[in-house]
Amino acid sequence: xxxxxxxxxxxxxxxxxxxxxxxxxxxxxxxxxxxxxxxxxxxxxxxxxxxxxxxxxxxxxxxxxxxxxxxxxxxxxxxxxxxxxxxxxxxxxxxxxxxxxxxxxxxxxxxxxxxxxxxxxxxxxxxxxxxxx
Amino acid sequence: xxxxxxxxxxxxxxxxxxxxxxxxxxxxxxxxxxxxxxxxxxxxxxxxxxxxxxxxxxxxxxxxxxxxxxxxxxxxxxxxxxxxxxxxxxxxxxxxxxxxxxxxxxxxxxxxxxxxxxxxxxxxxxxxxxxxxxxxxxxxxxxxxxxxxxxxxxxxxxxxxxxxxxxxxxxxxxxxxxxxxxxxxxxxxxxxxxxxxxxxxxxxxxxxxxxxxxxxxxxxxxxxxxxxxxxxxxxxxxxxxxxxxxxxxxxxxxxxxxxxxxxxxxxxxxxxxxxxxxxxxxxxxxxxxxxxxxxxxxxxxxxxxxxxxxxxxxxxxxxxxxxxxxxxxxxxxxxxxxxxxx
Numbered sequence: 001x002x003x004x005x006x007x008x009x010x011x012x013x014x015x016x017x018x019x020x021x022x023x024x025x026x027x028x029x030x031x032x033x034x035x036x037x038x039x040x041x042x043x044x045x046x047x048x049x050x051x052x053x054x055x056x057x058x059x060x061x062x063x064x065x066x067x068x069x070x071x072x073x074x075x076x077x078x079x080x081x082x083x084x085x086x087x088x089x090x091x092x093x094x095x096x097x098x099x100x101x102x103x104x105x106x107x108x109x110x111x112x113x114x115x116x117x118x119x120x121x122x123x124x125x126x127x128x129x130x131x132x133x
Numbered sequence: 134x135x136x137x138x139x140x141x142x143x144x145x146x147x148x149x150x151x152x153x154x155x156x157x158x159x160x161x162x163x164x165x166x167x168x169x170x171x172x173x174x175x176x177x178x179x180x181x182x183x184x185x186x187x188x189x190x191x192x193x194x195x196x197x198x199x200x201x202x203x204x205x206x207x208x209x210x211x212x213x214x215x216x217x218x219x220x221x222x223x224x225x226x227x228x229x230x231x232x233x234x235x236x237x238x239x240x241x242x243x244x245x246x247x248x249x250x251x252x253x254x255x256x257x258x259x260x261x262x263x264x265x266x267x268x269x270x271x272x273x274x275x276x277x278x279x280x281x282x283x284x285x286x287x288x289x290x291x292x293x294x295x296x297x298x299x300x301x302x303x304x305x306x307x308x309x310x311x312x313x314x315x316x317x318x319x320x321x322x323x324x325x326x327x328x329x330x331x332x333x334x335x336x337x338x339x340x341x342x343x344x345x346x347x348x349x350x351x352x353x354x355x356x357x358x359x360x361x362x363x364x365x366x367x368x369x370x371x372x373x374x375x376x377x378x379x380x381x382x383x384x385x386x387x388x389x390x391x392x393x394x395x396x397x398x399x400x401x402x403x404x405x406x407x408x409x410x411x412x413x414x415x416x417x418x419x420x421x422x423x424x425x426x427x428x429x430x431x432x433x434x435x436x437x438x439x440x441x442x443x444x445x446x447x448x449x450x451x452x453x454x455x456x457x458x459x460x461x462x463x464x465x466x467x468x469x470x471x472x473x474x475x
Contacts, residue, residue, distance in 0.1 A: 050438035078432040086441065088414045
């Protein structure tokens with residue numbers, strides 16, 4: 001029987017650059033380790049993104065897909081979208097207007113996700129998310 | 134005898150302000166504060182093209198009145214030969230009116246006064262003939278979108294104030310410009326001008342050698358033989374296009390730029406002194422140093438990552454080593470080309 005895993009929504013930092021990538025990866029990597037991870041990265045706060053940030057997104061997507069999961073982006077600003085286009089990766093990611101829409105897209109056959117199916121990863125509940133994963 | 138006064142970067146003398154739908158800050162970010170008429174497009178500036186046209190038509194004297202710190206740039210741009218006088222002034226329109234009075238005192242019978250906030254292709258003999266038929270009335274140029282900052286005035290104005298009052302008059306004789314007009318409201322208009330040139334919608338031609346149909350290369354440009362140029366495109370002076378790059382869809386990469394390995398530049402305008410990094414897809418955009426304006430999304434942004442976009446300075450030592458008479462294109466050497474194809 002297949003275990004129905006929750007969709008994990010994580011907020012990306014406002015500056016997604018070389019300095020911020022390490023810390024963010026420390027938080028995200030454990031969530032990518034289980035089988036079929038379902039991750040949404042909420043980009044609504046992102047104001048700056050550089051090539052290290054884009055590489056980090058690609059790395060995370062590759063890790064998720066290796067485990068038969070997926071990683072989707074939500075609330076990508078037009079500025080960030082241009083950077084992704086410029087670096088030829090915008091077609092690689094599935095992008096959604098909101099984190100909620102991105103979360104719903106993981107299972108289109110389920111019209112309404114139960115509250116427990118979406119986990120918002122913040123500093124306070126990261127530990128519980130890791131345990132749940 | 135007819136003289137010309139060219140106001141390089143002044144706003145409208147009547148009501149001023151920024152044209153609708155035009156962001157001054159994003160324009161300044163892209164242009165680095167340089168007037169649009171002093172920015173190269175297809176290897177030449179509007180200023181150089183228009184002053185060249187005026188000289189060829191026999192305008193004498195020609196005065197440039199400039200508000201900004203672009204005076205040195207303007208002086209470099211124009212072929213002065215003692216015929217073109219460049220003046221910096223805080224109130225450019227007052228200075229222009231002052232010059233008009235001076236012209237009259239020196240015996241100039243007709244003065245063409247224009248602002249370079251538009252690029253227009255004029256039939257000067259037709260303008261002068263029409264003005265003659267108006268028997269000395271002030272005549273203003275119009276196109277299908279309305280009035281342009283182009284006047285033809287006769288002698289008879291004793292003071293600059295009288296000249297300015299005449300320019301502000303709403304009831305003036307209209308002269309319809311039937312040639313090409315591009316209102317230079319923002320950098321997107323320079324991009325549109327390049328596309329119009331590529332499609333032969335105006336008289337202007339790229340300032341370079343047409344090495345294949347629709348592919349123009351300026352002197353000193355270096356295009357790797359494994360790069361692909363799909364015309365119409367323009368590659369400016371001393372610009373380097375690395376291997377596996379693709380330049381296509383009416384793109385113009387201006388002087389002293391570098392497009393690095395594997396990058397595609399499509400439907401874009403790369404302004405002078407810009408570095409475009411490796412493996413990028415630059416489409417529907419205007420690039421100036423680290424700034425990029427995406428015309429499709431209408432978004433302007435500054436890229437903080439210098440490996441992606443940055444200002445590109447060609448070291449003077451390297452420039453000196455490049456022989457401008459021998460541009461390298463696709464591994465072949467070309468003989469000296471005429472700088473100005475216009």
